[in-house]
Amino acid sequence: MNLWDIKRIKLANSNFIINTDILIVGAGIEGLLCAYNLSSKYKVTLIDKDKVSAGITSNTTAKISYIQKNVYSNIYKYHNILTAKKYLDSQIAGTNILLDIITKNKIDCDLENVDSYLFASTKKGNKVLRKEKQCLEKMGIKCTDSKLPISFPNLKCFYVKDTYTIHPLKFTYGILELIKDRVNILENTNLIKVKKSYDRYIIKTNKGIMLAKKVIITTNYPYFIKPFYIPLKTYVLKEFVVTGKYKIDKHFSAINVEEDSKSIRFYQDNIIYTSNSNRINNYSKVQESYKKCREDFIKYFKTEPTYLWNNQDVCTYDGIPYIKSKDNLYVITGFNGWGLTNSAICSKIVCDLINKTDNKYTKLFCKDRVSLYYLGFILVNMFYNIKGYISGYLYKNKIIYSKNIKGLKCNVYEDKNGLHIVNSKCPHMKCNLIFNEEEHTWDCPCHASRFDIDGNPLIGPANVSIKVEDEKS
Numbered sequence: 001m002n003l004w005d006i007k008r009i010k011l012a013n014s015n016f017i018i019n020t021d022i023l024i025v026g027a028g029i030e031g032l033l034c035a036y037n038l039s040s041k042y043k044v045t046l047i048d049k050d051k052v053s054a055g056i057t058s059n060t061t062a063k064i065s066y067i068q069k070n071v072y073s074n075i076y077k078y079h080n081i082l083t084a085k086k087y088l089d090s091q092i093a094g095t096n097i098l099l100d101i102i103t104k105n106k107i108d109c110d111l112e113n114v115d116s117y118l119f120a121s122t123k124k125g126n127k128v129l130r131k132e133k134q135c136l137e138k139m140g141i142k143c144t145d146s147k148l149p150i151s152f153p154n155l156k157c158f159y160v161k162d163t164y165t166i167h168p169l170k171f172t173y174g175i176l177e178l179i180k181d182r183v184n185i186l187e188n189t190n191l192i193k194v195k196k197s198y199d200r201y202i203i204k205t206n207k208g209i210m211l212a213k214k215v216i217i218t219t220n221y222p223y224f225i226k227p228f229y230i231p232l233k234t235y236v237l238k239e240f241v242v243t244g245k246y247k248i249d250k251h252f253s254a255i256n257v258e259e260d261s262k263s264i265r266f267y268q269d270n271i272i273y274t275s276n277s278n279r280i281n282n283y284s285k286v287q288e289s290y291k292k293c294r295e296d297f298i299k300y301f302k303t304e305p306t307y308l309w310n311n312q313d314v315c316t317y318d319g320i321p322y323i324k325s326k327d328n329l330y331v332i333t334g335f336n337g338w339g340l341t342n343s344a345i346c347s348k349i350v351c352d353l354i355n356k357t358d359n360k361y362t363k364l365f366c367k368d369r370v371s372l373y374y375l376g377f378i379l380v381n382m383f384y385n386i387k388g389y390i391s392g393y394l395y396k397n398k399i400i401y402s403k404n405i406k407g408l409k410c411n412v413y414e415d416k417n418g419l420h421i422v423n424s425k426c427p428h429m430k431c432n433l434i435f436n437e438e439e440h441t442w443d444c445p446c447h448a449s450r451f452d453i454d455g456n457p458l459i460g461p462a463n464v465s466i467k468v469e470d471e472k473s
């Protein structure tokens with residue numbers, strides 16, 4: 001449960017249809033927006049292994065902003081100023097798409113126009129901030145020097161106008177209301193395997209086989225490795241979110257430029273604070289991160305935490321998401337913690353690809369961005385993945401033990417409900433799983449898959465259960 005929890009929309013009985021034009025897998029913000037764009041022209045089926053909007057989107061902080069840490073100076077460094085400007089324009093276009101959907105359809109999602117602050121808390125950060133400001137100004141954005149409007153450690157700061165905040169679930173449920181009569185939506189339907197056969201895809205799910213001419217994977221992180229090799233090209237960042245009661249005259253949003261993200265926004269009389277961002281392979285104990293987050297929150301905002309949760313997102317080396325496509329299979333991933341504007345623009349691009357319509361941002365998101373930086377990133381990423389693998393391999397925990405069942409090494413945890421036995425390896429790429437004592441989940445230190453205590457997949461890329469039956473049962 002978190003601050004966003006609202007009554008879920010009950011879907012009328014949907015039918016398991018075998019044949020569809022387009023199958024969209026994953027009903028987070030990206031999947032819903034793809035369905036919204038495509039369903040007026042095609043027969044669309046949208047499936048989710050869970051409920052609609054129960055994944056990463058339900059735990060977001062929901063800022064609609066083109067201020068995204070130091071993304072523009074990074075793109076300038078990795079590519080050039082024209083690419084940085086193209087990305088900026090795409091984020092403004094993404095903002096406008098969202099505003100248009102909200103106003104045209106009168107979606108009540110507590111949309112607020114707020115100023116966005118970018119700040120630095122260290123001398124090193126100050127240099128980064130200066131570069132980002134120069135870059136934004138070069139691209140025609142007005143940046144106003146200022147101090148943060150609340151007491152929070154910052155050395156330098158500026159703000160920009162025309163950015164927004166929303167209630168994420170009020171928005172996604174609003175989209176769901178609009179599409180539910182024209183899209184076949186199947187909850188609790190897990191994609192297990194997708195395979196091309198002649199002019200169609202054969203899709204294996206836990207509910208049966210489906211056939212589709214085109215498949216769009218919007219599961220945040222695809223379960224398969226080939227053909228796009230996403231695990232090589234991305235990493236996963238985990239962040240911790242705390243909320244508490246806080247009254248302020250004028251809401252704003254803010255984020256720092258330093259690697260350890262600190263972000264602030266407001267919702268009604270609540271402050272929402274995000275911190276302790278961590279590359280998943282740098283697995284630091286969740287319990288410690290929660291503790292640090294809670295302590296910082298009380299220290300800075302002098303209020304008691306009401307909700308505390310963590311969330312994760314897929315990141316690319318240059319801050320630009322990937323749209324990959326081959327033979328009518330489309331994958332959208334790598335939102336870098338900025339999935340609102342990016343899902344708006346990426347869903348439009350995929351819709352235009354399917355309709356064979358030009359889109360001026362297609363090249364930016366779809367083209368391979370190979371460079372020396374990119375190759376360097378892949379090497380560093382491989383290093384982190386190996387580090388994650390080794391940390392899983394060496395991992396010891398006194399409250400779980402190993403058991404060999406029919407030649408399979410299993411992890412066993414015992415609580416008042418009995419034994420919970422799971423495969424010790426993640427089915428995605430065979431990394432050893434770590435037991436998360438705080439949340440009682442099995443977590444992969446390589447690519448961030450998570451499983452509940454009984455081995456059911458919670459967050460991908462892994463998409464199959466790791467539950468193992470005991471020999472005696």
Ligand SMILES: Cc1cc2nc3c(=O)[nH]c(=O)nc-3n(C[C@H](O)[C@H](O)[C@H](O)COP(=O)(O)OP(=O)(O)OC[C@H]3O[C@@H](n4cnc5c(N)ncnc54)[C@H](O)[C@@H]3O)c2cc1C
Binds near residue numbers: 049063191274310337
């Ligand atoms: C702490 C934090 C704060 C953030 N704040 C912001 C912000 O302020 N602004 C912003 O723009 N972005 C923010 N983001 C990023 C944003 O929340 C995400 O990029 C976005 O929500 C991702 O949406 P999605 O649709 O890709 O993923 P999801 O919402 O996770 O949707 C994917 C869906 O796929 C389903 N699925 C997975 N595997 C399968 C399968 N095998 N079969 C069927 N279904 C499957 C899942 O159940 C899920 O519902 C933040 C991220 C984090 C971590």
